[in-house]
Amino acid sequence: MLILRCPYCGVDVDETDLHGGGEAHLKRFGPGSTDDEFHDYLFMRENPKGVHFERWQHSYGCGKWFLAARCTATLEVFGTYPAQTTEPPKEVVEAIKAKRPNWEVL
Amino acid sequence: MSNVVSALDGQVAPGEVTVRELGLRGMITLRGDLSSRKLQNICKKLTGVAFPKQGGVASEGDKGLAWMSPDEVLVMVPHAEAAPAVAAIEAALKGEHFLAVNVSDARAVFSVQGAFSREVIAKLAPADLHPDRFKEGMMRRTRLGQVAAAFWMVDEETFCVICFRSVAEYTFGLLKASAGAGEVGYL
Numbered sequence: 001m002l003i004l005r006c007p008y009c010g011v012d013v014d015e016t017d018l019h020g021g022g023e024a025h026l027k028r029f030g031p032g033s034t035d036d037e038f039h040d041y042l043f044m045r046e047n048p049k050g051v052h053f054e055r056w057q058h059s060y061g062c063g064k065w066f067l068a069a070r071c072t073a074t075l076e077v078f079g080t081y082p083a084q085t086t087e088p089p090k091e092v093v094e095a096i097k098a099k100r101p102n103w104e105v106l
Numbered sequence: 107m108s109n110v111v112s113a114l115d116g117q118v119a120p121g122e123v124t125v126r127e128l129g130l131r132g133m134i135t136l137r138g139d140l141s142s143r144k145l146q147n148i149c150k151k152l153t154g155v156a157f158p159k160q161g162g163v164a165s166e167g168d169k170g171l172a173w174m175s176p177d178e179v180l181v182m183v184p185h186a187e188a189a190p191a192v193a194a195i196e197a198a199l200k201g202e203h204f205l206a207v208n209v210s211d212a213r214a215v216f217s218v219q220g221a222f223s224r225e226v227i228a229k230l231a232p233a234d235l236h237p238d239r240f241k242e243g244m245m246r247r248t249r250l251g252q253v254a255a256a257f258w259m260v261d262e263e264t265f266c267v268i269c270f271r272s273v274a275e276y277t278f279g280l281l282k283a284s285a286g287a288g289e290v291g292y293l
């Protein structure tokens with residue numbers, strides 16, 4: 001079971017109250033980009049075994065989207081933060097490095 | 107004038123923990139800048155309760171204010187006062203970016219009252235209801251069984267539960283079954 005803290009409500013929320021939105025921090029390629037860039041933006045995902053950044057929606061609560069860093073293998077959560085964030089915040093990166101010393105930001 | 111009735115017309119399931127449909131209640135979904143002084147003032151004027159902080163609720167009888175999201179507050183008033191309250195909000199917030207909608211007839215309200223009411227809710231919702239974690243003054247939007255619902259504590263032994271009117275019967279049955287199954291003795 002996955003429990004994430006909604007950064008807007010400040011409460012710990014069960015996975016069943018949330019809606020998953022896939023990988024976070026994607027760079028959007030739209031008009032003017034190459035077909036390969038657009039293809040990768042649409043279809044290519046990291047899908048790691050380990051640290052992953054994801055989008056989640058607090059659908060049964062405030063309805064807002066937020067971002068989360070967690071381990072896909074252990075379900076350990078390193079932090080959650082508002083969706084209006086273009087890269088993982090420093091404290092989240094530090095929390096990951098404290099637990100996964102070999103992990104590097106992509 | 108039409109004869110307005112609530113979804114279950116005040117149905118009661120008596121027991122150690124009693125589940126009661128509370129009838130009609132005026133509810134207004136108000137979205138806007140919750141830090142706006144004008145918005146806070148009109149909410150306080152309509153309900154007579156303090157403006158809630160993040161995750162908070164304040165209620166007094168049929169009146170109350172509940173924090174629903176960073177840009178949404180639920181304004182509760184007696185059912186007949188909902189339409190005038192929307193007009194009052196629209197007048198007070200003229201020129202501001204906001205949205206006020208009377209959702210009274212889309213909702214059902216229940217009370218769950220008794221010594222182990224906390225466990226009646228805890229059996230149905232994926233929320234931490236330990237007395238140290240969920241207290242009076244907190245609003246929780248989550249689900250009960252299969253449907254969206256929100257609840258708060260009116261006092262130590264009483265929860266107020268709101269859900270969509272279309273699932274009122276399901277929610278009542280769910281609360282009744284949870285109450286009837288008795289105390290777990292954990293919380």
Ligand SMILES: [Zn+2]
Nearest residue numbers: 006009058062
């Ligand atoms: Zn939330």
